[in-house]
Amino acid sequence: MPVRKLKYTCIVCPQGCEIEVVISDNEIKEIKGFKCIRGKRYVTEEVLAPKRTLITVLHCKNGDYPTVSVKTSKPIPKEKMFEILEYLSKIVLEAPVDIGDIVIRNIFDSGVDIIATRPCRKV
Numbered sequence: 001m002p003v004r005k006l007k008y009t010c011i012v013c014p015q016g017c018e019i020e021v022v023i024s025d026n027e028i029k030e031i032k033g034f035k036c037i038r039g040k041r042y043v044t045e046e047v048l049a050p051k052r053t054l055i056t057v058l059h060c061k062n063g064d065y066p067t068v069s070v071k072t073s074k075p076i077p078k079e080k081m082f083e084i085l086e087y088l089s090k091i092v093l094e095a096p097v098d099i100g101d102i103v104i105r106n107i108f109d110s111g112v113d114i115i116a117t118r119p120c121r122k123v
């Protein structure tokens, strides 16, 4: 497998260190440029198992708005994003929904909840 060299800007703190990674056979062979262990951890996860917080909207019936904005309670594996988004696109909530409500618990047995970030009042 070819050797790949990638550059990342660490987003863990405002210093924004430029971190370089050398990858071969799906393994990190070299990593440099980080000023602390948090940056090394961030880039290692970005390379080997990237995660993102998912933010979207769900349909909501009988409410003052037709949708409710939601997000995951913690970042989820990037490769699961589309599968989860497709599942969520078919979900219809029933008003009332309050900000902070867990509208779906432990989605796909991931240990991650889907949480409302805006209320939807019953009308």
Ligand code: SF4
Residues within 6 Å of the ligand: 010, 011, 012, 013, 014, 015, 016, 017, 033, 034, 035, 036, 037, 038, 039, 040
């Ligand atoms: S490597 Fe450490 S110091 Fe540099 S941006 Fe990341 S968290 Fe901040």
